[in-house]
Amino acid sequence: MTPAETSAFEAxxxxxxxxxxxxxxxxxxxxxxxxxxxxxxxxxxxxPLYTDAExxxxxxxxxxxxxxxxxxxxxxxxxxMAQGHTGKVDVQRELHNIFEAHGFTGVLxxxxxxxxxxxxxxxxxVISHTVIDNISAPKKTARGHGYFIETVTRFTDQHGQDVGxxxxxxxxxxxxxxxxxxxxxxxxxxAKLKAPTRIQSPRGHDNxxxxxxxxQGKLLIQRCKRCGTLRHPPRPxxxxxxxxxxxxxxxxxxxxxxxxxxxxxxxxxxxxxxxLCGLIQLKEGTRLVANIVGCVPEAVHVGMKVRGKVERVxxxxxxxxxxxx
Amino acid sequence: MAATISDKAxxxxxxxxxxxxxxxxxxxxxxxxxxKKALDDAGLKPSDVDGLVxxxxxxxxxxxxxxxxxxxxxxxxxxVPYGGGAATGTLLQAAMAVASGVAEVVVCYRxxxxxxxxxxxxxxxxxxxxxxxxxxxxxxxxxxxxxxxWVAMFTRRYMHLTGCTQDALFEIAQxxxxxxxxxxxxxxxxxxxxxxxxxxxxxICNPLTLYDCCQESDGGCAIxxxxxxxxxxxxxxxxxxxxxxxxxxxxxxxMTSFYRxxxxxxxxxxxxxxxxxxxxxxxxxxxDAAVIYDAFTPIVLWQLESWGxxxxxEAADFVQAGNLRPNGRLPSNTHGGQLSEAYIHGxxxxxxxVRLVRGTSVNQPKKAVHHALVTSGVGVPTGGAxxxxxx
Numbered sequence: 001m002t003p004a005e006t007s008a009f010e011a012x013x014x015x016x017x018x019x020x021x022x023x024x025x026x027x028x029x030x031x032x033x034x035x036x037x038x039x040x041x042x043x044x045x046x047x048p049l050y051t052d053a054e055x056x057x058x059x060x061x062x063x064x065x066x067x068x069x070x071x072x073x074x075x076x077x078x079x080x081m082a083q084g085h086t087g088k089v090d091v092q093r094e095l096h097n098i099f100e101a102h103g104f105t106g107v108l109x110x111x112x113x114x115x116x117x118x119x120x121x122x123x124x125x126v127i128s129h130t131v132i133d134n135i136s137a138p139k140k141t142a143r144g145h146g147y148f149i150e151t152v153t154r155f156t157d158q159h160g161q162d163v164g165x166x167x168x169x170x171x172x173x174x175x176x177x178x179x180x181x182x183x184x185x186x187x188x189x190x191a192k193l194k195a196p197t198r199i200q201s202p203r204g205h206d207n208x209x210x211x212x213x214x215x216q217g218k219l220l221i222q223r224c225k226r227c228g229t230l231r232h233p234p235r236p237x238x239x240x241x242x243x244x245x246x247x248x249x250x251x252x253x254x255x256x257x258x259x260x261x262x263x264x265x266x267x268x269x270x271x272x273x274x275x276l277c278g279l280i281q282l283k284e285g286t287r288l289v290a291n292i293v294g295c296v297p298e299a300v301h302v303g304m305k306v307r308g309k310v311e312r313v314x315x316x317x318x319x320x321x322x323x324x325x
Numbered sequence: 326m327a328a329t330i331s332d333k334a335x336x337x338x339x340x341x342x343x344x345x346x347x348x349x350x351x352x353x354x355x356x357x358x359x360x361k362k363a364l365d366d367a368g369l370k371p372s373d374v375d376g377l378v379x380x381x382x383x384x385x386x387x388x389x390x391x392x393x394x395x396x397x398x399x400x401x402x403x404x405v406p407y408g409g410g411a412a413t414g415t416l417l418q419a420a421m422a423v424a425s426g427v428a429e430v431v432v433c434y435r436x437x438x439x440x441x442x443x444x445x446x447x448x449x450x451x452x453x454x455x456x457x458x459x460x461x462x463x464x465x466x467x468x469x470x471x472x473x474x475w476v477a478m479f480t481r482r483y484m485h486l487t488g489c490t491q492d493a494l495f496e497i498a499q500x501x502x503x504x505x506x507x508x509x510x511x512x513x514x515x516x517x518x519x520x521x522x523x524x525x526x527x528x529i530c531n532p533l534t535l536y537d538c539c540q541e542s543d544g545g546c547a548i549x550x551x552x553x554x555x556x557x558x559x560x561x562x563x564x565x566x567x568x569x570x571x572x573x574x575x576x577x578x579x580m581t582s583f584y585r586x587x588x589x590x591x592x593x594x595x596x597x598x599x600x601x602x603x604x605x606x607x608x609x610x611x612x613d614a615a616v617i618y619d620a621f622t623p624i625v626l627w628q629l630e631s632w633g634x635x636x637x638x639e640a641a642d643f644v645q646a647g648n649l650r651p652n653g654r655l656p657s658n659t660h661g662g663q664l665s666e667a668y669i670h671g672x673x674x675x676x677x678x679v680r681l682v683r684g685t686s687v688n689q690p691k692k693a694v695h696h697a698l699v700t701s702g703v704g705v706p707t708g709g710a711x712x713x714x715x716x
Binding site for chain 1: 446447448458459460461462463464465466467468469470471474477478479481482485527528529530531532533576581583584588
């Protein structure tokens with residue numbers, strides 16, 4: 001924004017300071033036992049003053065009271081408001097729309113300060129009176145450049161008596177590049193939930209070729225060019241003749257179970273359940289670890305004939321799987 | 326030719342912290358306490374220390390331990406790799422230093438918040454940036470991620486070849502538990518385990534269930550090693566390092582040596598055992614008690630075979646005959662082992678082996694213990710030490 005645009009914007013928003021959000025509003029529900037019990041349950045507050053009529057009657061309170069922290073709850077708009085479905089545009093909404101139209105798209109509730117003037121009891125009505133109390137000077141925050149908006153709500157009861165007061169502070173900001181990046185990193189780039197995948201092998205000089213062949217649907221076995229010895233897992237030198245020259249052959253994927261285990265605990269996200277790991281003795285003579293699939297765990301035994309298939313197991317992973325032959 | 330190291334060094338001090346599931350303090354605090362207690366036990370001062378040995382995976386820097394404890398000049402510092410496989414390897418480093426005069430008083434230590442901090446049971450992950458990342462890459466995508474899963478693979482094969490059953494695994498678990506029941510320092514102090522308790526254990530990686538797996542613990546242990554001459558003038562009777570050896574055997578991988586002609590045994594322990602025996606001229610018949618690394622129950626079986634207490638394939642019968650029990654042929658893991666006392670990567674086992682030779686174990690066997698064996702973690706490069714009374 002140019003300085004002129006900024007002062008025009010600030011004039012617009014400052015016109016809201018001191019305005020009431022709307023007429024005083026009576027809570028959708030008066031203070032009642034059911035909402036008190038729900039609140040006590042979800043917050044884990046076991047104070048019997050809130051739920052045990054007999055206990056409360058015998059106490060200094062002479063009856064059930066509402067948890068004081070519910071003060072703001074009684075006057076809250078219902079669920080449709082939170083979802084933005086009411087279509088109502090009150091004064092506060094108008095003000096926020098102005099911020100949004102000027103690029104202050106970020107919103108962050110920063111803090112509240114609440115005062116409790118009297119305890120509420122079932123049957124009490126709660127009426128809220130909210131004023132846009134002040135808007136700060138422009139501030140640079142970690143989230144971005146913006147303004148703090150403070151509303152003050154006064155709560156009264158059915159007799160017009162004061163029961164409490166709440167200051168609510170909100171930051172409206174232009175999200176900085178850093179905060180956008182941090183947000184994206186947190187949410188995984190976009191809002192879509194990605195299914196977890198297998199833990200991948202890192203790929204380096206000595207193993208990338210093997211994994212790349214797996215990606216292409218082939219199970220290769222490294223072979224010494226000098227003495228012909230097969231080796232797995234791949235490594236740069238032949239342990240028999242110390243040659244650094246090697247090529248590979250493609251496995252027939254025929255073999256048998258040399259040993260196995262069913263991995264029951266701990267479970268890792270992205271892996272099948274049940275998870276059967278086999279040490280497979282290939283017809284060519286080398287062994288490799290791979291999953292045994294296509295049968296129940298109880299059917300697996302040492303010596304079981306298996307046949308492999310290199311296949312995609314999730315969005316990121318292709319692996320050899322071995323099925324009962 | 327065997328190394329000429331026998332009786333050139335002696336253990337003169339041992340120290341341990343409390344073992345717990347949440348120490349509430351730093352690993353350095355645990356290390357410093359263990360080292361100080363070991364020095365107190367020996368009647369030595371921190372300024373006497375001129376050597377420090379630990380595990381590569383220990384997070385306590387030598388400079389930090391030396392400064393915390395108040396050591397003076399340190400002329401030997403060495404680390405041994407491969408997790409619990411390093412346990413008795415620390416003794417080898419200390420013994421070599423003492424025998425050669427590189428150092429005169431060496432403290433071996435290991436301290437970890439193994440339960441409240443980094444847990445080994447959490448397994449390996451794709452975030453590894455170590456040199457072993459490529460290696461674990463052949464197992465991670467298939468879900469073979471944890472020590473229990475790797476050991477299960479060897480266990481299944483061993484059971485298939487030898488006819489060993491779950492009964493042998495249970496006997497090892499229960500024998501250590503029964504010792505722990507009488508050891509106030511043990512996590513399972515006064516908490517016995519029946520076969521029904523064992524069978525009800527959570528499935529981990531078959532055939533391993535919960536009580537086949539050691540605990541995860543917070544704690545620290547330290548050992549003081551010095552020359553036999555100096556040992557004679559200290560508070561405790563010296564315990565001589567009669568033989569100590571470590572080994573990486575042919576075609577060994579870190580925990581996944583699945584590609585040897587036979588995987589139902591531990592060749593690196595066979596080699597270390599032969600070497601340790603050769604150093605001192607002793608054999609299995611001379612060993613009166615043992616602390617056998619027990620991260621998992623089945624690995625005890627293979628070590629009994631490696632050290633010659635029974636032939637290959639006979640370890641299940643050996644343990645089921647009660648030989649690990651107080652009146653058996655080889656009272657073993659008398660502190661409760663890592664299954665039932667605490668998991669301090671085998672160094673609490675060295676502490677117990679020293680006690681066995683001193684005659685001060687809470688479960689001291691009735692028979693005289695002239696020589697005790699203590700071993701390191703297996704699957705990884707490993708080893709063991711034979712301790713004896715100083716003559």
